Amino acid sequence: xxxxxxxxxxxxxxxxxxxxxxxxxxxxxxxxxxxxxxxxxxxxxxxxxxxxxxxxxxxxxxxxxxxxxxxxxxxxxxxxxxxxxxxxxxxxxxxxxxxxxxxxxxxxxxxxxxxxxxxxxxxxxxxxxxxxxxxxxxxxxxxxxxxxxxxxxxxxxxxxxxxxxxxxxxxxxxxxxxxxxxxxxxxxxxxxxxxxxxxxxxxxxxxxxxxxxxxxxxxxxxxxxxxxxxxxxxxxxxxxxxxxxxxxxxxxxxxxxxxxxxxxxxxxxxxxxxxxxxxxxxxxxxxxxxxxxxxxxxxxxxxxxxxxxxxxxxxxxxxxxxxxxxxxxxxxxxxxxxxxxxxxxxxxxxxxxxxxxxxxxxxxxxxxxxxxxxxxxxxxxxxxxxxxxxxxxxxxxxxxxxxxxxxxxxxxxxxxxxxxxxxxxxxxxxxxxxxxxxxxxxxxxxxxxxxxxxxxxxxxxxxxxxxxxxxxxxxxxxxxxxxxxxxxxxxxxxxxxxxxxxxxxxxxxxxxxxxxxxxxxxxxxxxxxxxxxxxxxxxxxxxxxxxxxxxxxxxxxxxxxxxxxxxxxxxxxxxxxxxxxxxxxxxxxxxxxxxxxxxxxxxxxxxxxxxxxxxxxxxxxxxxxx
Amino acid sequence: xxxxxxxxxxxxxxxxxxxxxxxxxxxxxxxxxxxxxxxxxxxxxxxxxxxxxxxxxxxxxxxxxxxxxxxxxxxxxxxxxxxxxxxxxxxxxxxxxxxxxxxxxxxxxxxxxxxxxxxxxxxxxxxxxxxxxxxxxxxxxxxxxxxxxxxxxxxxxxxxxxxxxxxxxxxxxxxxxxxxxxxxxxxxxxxxxxxxxxxxxxxxxxxxxxxxxxxxxxxxxxxxxxxxxxxxxxxxxxxxxxxxxxxxxxxxxxxxxxxxxxxxxxxxxxxxxxxxxx
Numbered sequence: 001x002x003x004x005x006x007x008x009x010x011x012x013x014x015x016x017x018x019x020x021x022x023x024x025x026x027x028x029x030x031x032x033x034x035x036x037x038x039x040x041x042x043x044x045x046x047x048x049x050x051x052x053x054x055x056x057x058x059x060x061x062x063x064x065x066x067x068x069x070x071x072x073x074x075x076x077x078x079x080x081x082x083x084x085x086x087x088x089x090x091x092x093x094x095x096x097x098x099x100x101x102x103x104x105x106x107x108x109x110x111x112x113x114x115x116x117x118x119x120x121x122x123x124x125x126x127x128x129x130x131x132x133x134x135x136x137x138x139x140x141x142x143x144x145x146x147x148x149x150x151x152x153x154x155x156x157x158x159x160x161x162x163x164x165x166x167x168x169x170x171x172x173x174x175x176x177x178x179x180x181x182x183x184x185x186x187x188x189x190x191x192x193x194x195x196x197x198x199x200x201x202x203x204x205x206x207x208x209x210x211x212x213x214x215x216x217x218x219x220x221x222x223x224x225x226x227x228x229x230x231x232x233x234x235x236x237x238x239x240x241x242x243x244x245x246x247x248x249x250x251x252x253x254x255x256x257x258x259x260x261x262x263x264x265x266x267x268x269x270x271x272x273x274x275x276x277x278x279x280x281x282x283x284x285x286x287x288x289x290x291x292x293x294x295x296x297x298x299x300x301x302x303x304x305x306x307x308x309x310x311x312x313x314x315x316x317x318x319x320x321x322x323x324x325x326x327x328x329x330x331x332x333x334x335x336x337x338x339x340x341x342x343x344x345x346x347x348x349x350x351x352x353x354x355x356x357x358x359x360x361x362x363x364x365x366x367x368x369x370x371x372x373x374x375x376x377x378x379x380x381x382x383x384x385x386x387x388x389x390x391x392x393x394x395x396x397x398x399x400x401x402x403x404x405x406x407x408x409x410x411x412x413x414x415x416x417x418x419x420x421x422x423x424x425x426x427x428x429x430x431x432x433x434x435x436x437x438x439x440x441x442x443x444x445x446x447x448x449x450x451x452x453x454x455x456x457x458x459x460x461x462x463x464x465x466x467x468x469x470x471x472x473x474x475x476x477x478x479x480x481x482x483x484x485x486x487x488x489x490x491x492x493x494x495x496x497x498x499x500x501x502x503x504x505x506x507x508x509x510x511x512x513x514x515x516x517x518x519x520x521x522x523x524x525x526x527x528x529x530x531x532x533x534x535x536x537x538x539x540x541x542x543x544x545x546x547x548x549x550x551x552x553x554x555x556x557x558x559x560x561x562x563x564x565x566x567x568x569x570x571x572x573x574x575x576x577x578x579x580x581x582x583x584x585x586x587x588x589x590x591x592x593x594x595x596x597x598x599x600x601x602x603x604x605x606x607x608x609x610x611x612x613x614x615x616x617x618x619x620x621x622x623x624x625x626x
Numbered sequence: 627x628x629x630x631x632x633x634x635x636x637x638x639x640x641x642x643x644x645x646x647x648x649x650x651x652x653x654x655x656x657x658x659x660x661x662x663x664x665x666x667x668x669x670x671x672x673x674x675x676x677x678x679x680x681x682x683x684x685x686x687x688x689x690x691x692x693x694x695x696x697x698x699x700x701x702x703x704x705x706x707x708x709x710x711x712x713x714x715x716x717x718x719x720x721x722x723x724x725x726x727x728x729x730x731x732x733x734x735x736x737x738x739x740x741x742x743x744x745x746x747x748x749x750x751x752x753x754x755x756x757x758x759x760x761x762x763x764x765x766x767x768x769x770x771x772x773x774x775x776x777x778x779x780x781x782x783x784x785x786x787x788x789x790x791x792x793x794x795x796x797x798x799x800x801x802x803x804x805x806x807x808x809x810x811x812x813x814x815x816x817x818x819x820x821x822x823x824x825x826x827x828x829x830x831x832x833x834x835x836x837x838x839x840x841x842x843x844x845x846x847x848x849x850x851x852x853x854x855x856x857x858x859x860x861x862x863x864x865x866x867x868x869x870x871x872x873x874x875x876x877x878x879x880x881x882x883x884x885x886x887x888x889x890x891x892x893x894x895x896x897x898x899x900x901x902x903x904x
Contacts, residue, residue, distance in 0.1 A: 168725075169721065169723075169724075170727050172730075173718075173722075173724075174716075174730075174733065175716070175718060175731065175733035175742070177721060177729070177748075177750065178730065178732060179752065285725075288759075289759035363642065373669075376688070376689055376691075379691070380691040380773070381692070381693060381758065381760075384757070386759045386760065394760075398689075399808070401689060403686070403687035403688055403689045403690070404687060404688075404775070404807070406775045406776065410685050410687035411679065411684050411686055413666040413669065413687070414666055415666065415670075435638060438634055438635065439634075439638050439639075440635070441631075442630070442631030442634070443631040443632055443635050444629060444631050444632050445632065447631075543764075546722070546723045
């Protein structure tokens, strides 16, 4: 064994990834081997030692933030299941990727919830969609599908109800594309696999009782308990799924003692559409418009994370040109504009949640309208932008933001694009932020409602894998744009917004600061756009192919989206010399993982605060449920 | 003092309320008047009040790049040689690149020879499934499928109205030039002609063979571009976009030059091969 302690000048908590892996190897000889598949990185850990190794990774090596934990089914590519973990240091730097493999027949991998609580929902998702058991998980039940659902839909051999073919593009579309509706050809039920002993008329959905059981209750929703000498009823209250305050179809099951919340269990999956399965049937390019539909408030950011991941994979190949400077500048501009949109939206609807009904939100989203007008003129759509491509963009900025009258009563506009942008960035957006602050920052009602409510400590925030304003509002200065920079962020001048208190008000202030920082970034982008005028937006000088072949390997592309860390874990496998469809396409959704600490944040606060606490996390159900 | 923040906020709402009326006065209630440019002013930097657009009495016209449900381009009825002909060659790229796979194409076959002809026999788009991503238009090598601007497509029955067939999808080329003049112009620059690629090729080939027999001298491509551009350019685009004559100034014309170079070489090769055989 090589002498790794030869150069211990640097403490091991801040040592490089390679040193950290060497340290692990010496600590756990035999349990760890390097992942030497082409294009893969990190280590493969023997499942029996996984928890110990994870403790060392977190405790001794300082990788305290578990960003992503997800499963991959390598059916036909080694026939095993694999859990992939990406751990980071909150001090910044790259990922320590570690994996654990198990067989497909009876997959089980020890749970890491005792090391990182942030693994909780992600392991439940892996159980739900892949059927991997996690011994040691405190509450291992389905999270996106319902209890009683047969099968694990992300497995490669599972087929959905209107299954047509394994991979797109489907053969039936061309050249003999005689149209039919999928429901005519595949009547529901005909190609769904039910277990032989099942009686369809007696299908049981046991998710309700499972939810109540995990709260420590029987199937009865009410029980008598004795507290402080008084006889009180501990009551179960269901908030949602159909409730405007939950920002979509999200449900919280609370137990309350009087008006005080004693425990909370988030229930989700009502908007689940198996985005990732669709993504694995799709080609790489097909996925970009689908990412728009995740966090539909900030689709530009979603595009960005995905193209970064696929560009990482493409860079493994022989012929790869990185995007041009103008392309990067445009991407950053779009992403920052969508961050502004996102935060205006988030603050506005959070105000709605704590009772300031619609006056603030309508003031804020007026500016959002202008930004969406700009998106529409550049990318073609207001919300489903579908703007970024691998190695480029859909199109450069148009000369003018010009509309053409087509329908009756059309009102036309015609602006110079750069002038419109300059006015928006220098005048209108700052004016809106000033108004927002005037309206809210010192408003006594806002202070009463939000200070010291929904507190999340810094340790908890890290441990629960919280991301974005939720993490920074708890005093952790972790922003991927600085901690693990991508695109042209290293050369831009901006600060990370941090607040120490960890309550709702701190999160609000983080968002306001981020709004101002985004404007600061945008002001630096404008001269860069002027300077690069005429430069191609395409890395190769011409638009990319419609069916790019992506070399073998794995990539984790992550960006700081408005709601937090958005990561895409993309695996290219199968086929020779690369593939045109991703083998694995996983979305590390900030809205989803930020809900892990919701129960903890809500304990001890009043029922009326819960809505505000949820609003201060800022979730979008399109991304939560995927 | 407790309550100051609250009072400030209330004053702000009052200011917004008043400013909306001041804006109305300032613009002389022009929003009720069918003038063309006041809408842009109302939504400009200087406006401070709250403005709403009263759909459907008023509609915000969509920008050129707006995309909603594709349509197919067919040649204008008054076209001298190709009137009513599809631009689509049924190559199937749109069907392959479509993320939700909502495009169905039956490739046409010649009834005599049985060989594929460059024209679709049938073309369907299920607009319930279409996600308006615009890939089909973006990757179509013949500029034959485009995204429409007409977003008012509600109907009473999805089963009978929402699968668009070729007839429903087809719109004349002039319609596309009308809704997106700048983009049509840019595409022309990339293509090198206002005509369909194949038609232009055909015309060139015809001209070349009649004029020079088998000599390998290429036709002058720049002349084709400018002459056809001049006769077909709509006034709006001709005024807005830079003159096509500026060779080498725009990236498109650079591309053009390269493409012509390639085409010339291919023609030469072909001529050589033909000479060898003949």
